[in-house]
Amino acid sequence: MRVDTDRFLADLQALRRFGEFRTGVHRPTFSPEDMEARHWFISRLREEGLEAEIDGIGNILGRSPKPGPHLLAGSHLESQNEAGWLDGALGCVAALHLAAAGLPVDVAVFSDEEGHYGSFIGSRSFTGLLEEAEIDRLANRYHGKPLREALREAGLEGRPRLAVERDRYKAFLEMHIEQGRQLEKGGLGIGVVTGIVAIWQWKMTIEGQQNHAGTTTMAERRDAGLAAVRLLAMIDEEFPRHCAERTVWTAGRIALTPGAPSIIPGRAEILFQYRDVDIEVLRRLEEVLRRCVAESNRRERCTATLEALSLSTPAVSDPALQDALADAAEALAPGRWQRMPSGAGHDAQYLARVMPAAMLFVPSINGISHHWTEDTKEEDLALGMRVLAEGARRILAG
Template sequence: MQVDTDRFLADLKRLREFGAFKTGVHRPTYSPVDMEARHWFLSRLREEGLEAEMDGIGNILGRSPKPGPHLLSGSHLESQNEAGWLDGALGCVAALHLAASGLPVDVAVFADEEGHYGSFIGSRSFTGLLEETEIDRLANKYHDKPLRDALREAGLEGRPRLRAEPGRYRGFLEMHIEQGRQLEKRDLGIGVVTGIVAIWQWRIVIEGQQNHAGTTTMDERRDAGMAAVRLLAAIDSEFPRHCAERTVWTAGRIALSPGAPSIIPGRAEILFQYRDVDIDVLRRLEEVLRRCVTESNRRERTVATLEALSLSTPAVSDPAFQDALEAAAEALAPGKSLRMPSGAGHDAQYLARVMPAAMLFVPSINGISHHWTEDTKDEDLALGMRVLAEGARRILAA
């Protein structure tokens, strides 16, 4: 088994040219430049001797002709808008070079992990979790183009959708940038991912009374905006008492209605989420959140209601795969690895539902991702490629 890290880096940098934006890329799902990148990747798979095809949702599968048990590896090629050059692309090119090294690895590129049209529609399609009725109703969140129209314009209409072949795979591996600073702060080169967090998303609506901001006295007000501020402050005070070490929470959107400076808000809407890899922590925080809402309703002149928008399930990495990746890291870079959870979602969390799965992280410079300044040192990328290949070899030999 030989991994050519120079060719690996060259392919990564060639892919960077598709949709180049400043030092990153702008490659939205099913856009002309995204499809150009997909067709280039198809040609590279075929150059390495894989049987490659693109299906009706835009997924690409390159099948290795080698006999025996196989691994599946990959990620996604599209990007967030005006974002980084490595997110997704790194995992695809790493998978290509696992196969090029001589290992029995199938290469997968999953469409729209970044969610321009839906939630992980490529990996969910491949694992049998995407229905035709959902495809019918999905549309682009930026410009409302129906998914069916985008598939037709991309030349994908009418093609069958690929599914994971039962019994073919030992499991799935995905290489990715960390998108955080834990590795960089510790001067480490490899993160062995213990699991992928679940995201629990909530809508909090607070109903008060819209009124004149100048003539309504403070003791007469039913101010939904101030009630929202106090509720979020209470949540932020209580969560640290019940969370885990790597739990995070965010009030990503606070909308006041009618939103005028001289009108007391009659309504507030908050989109709130928290993330953790432990289902017990997630459930505990739900209890805390509900108590905070109940206490708000007891204290305030407003009425708050809580609605669950999505309660996903954490994906735990396969323990034997973690051990293989850690052993590979210790063999190639002693003392330079860390076991850590992923705070972001990845295609691997859906593959983990149908086969053993694991991920490997490499450092992100300054922890930046989803921005055109996203970057990783060449030597860290090359080390990650070597560790991934050695880990894959150990998994296949087990």
């Protein structure tokens, strides 16, 4: 087995030309730039001797002609808007070069991991978790185009959707940039992912009384905006007492109604999420969140309600796969690697439902991702490719 890291880096550079934006890419799902990248990638799969096809949801599968057992590897090609050139693309090109190195690896490209039209629609389709009725309902979150229309414009309408052949694969592997600073701060080159966090998303609604901002005394007010601020401050004070080391939480949206400077807000809506890889931590924080809402209702003249929007399940990386990747990292980068959780979601979390799965991280410069300045040193990319290939070899031999 020989990995050509120069060719690997050249393919990464070639892929970044599709939808080039400053030093990153703008390659939204099913855009012309995205489809050009997909067709280029299919041609590269075929050049390496794989049987490649694209399905009715935009997924690409390149099947290895080599005898089994097989691995499945891959990621996604589309990007966030005006974002980075490595997020997703790295895992696709790395999978291609596992196959190019002579390993019995099928290469998968999953569509819309970035969520322009839905939540992981490509990997959920591949693993049997996406119904036709949901495809009928979905539309682009930025400009409202129905998913069916986008598929038709992309030339995908009427194609069957691929489904995973569970018996064909020993495991799924995905390489990705870290999208954080833990590896860089530690002077490390490789992260062996222990698991992918679950994201628990909530909506908090505070009902007050809309009224005149000049004539209503402070004692008379039922200000939903101030009640929302105080509730979030309470949560931010309580969560550190109950969270784990890598737990994070975010109030990503606070909307006040009617949102005018001279009107006391009569309603506030908060979209709130927290993430952790441990289900017990997630449940504990739910109890804390509910207590905070109850305490807000005791203190305030406004009424707060809590609604769960999405309570996902953490995806723990397969221990044997972790060990194989860790052994490969120690062999090729002794002392320059660590085990770590993923704070972001990835296609691997859905593949983990149908087969053993694991991920490998390489550093992100300054921890930047989802922005056009996203980058990783070439030596770190090449090291990641070598470690992934050696790990894949050990998994196949095991």
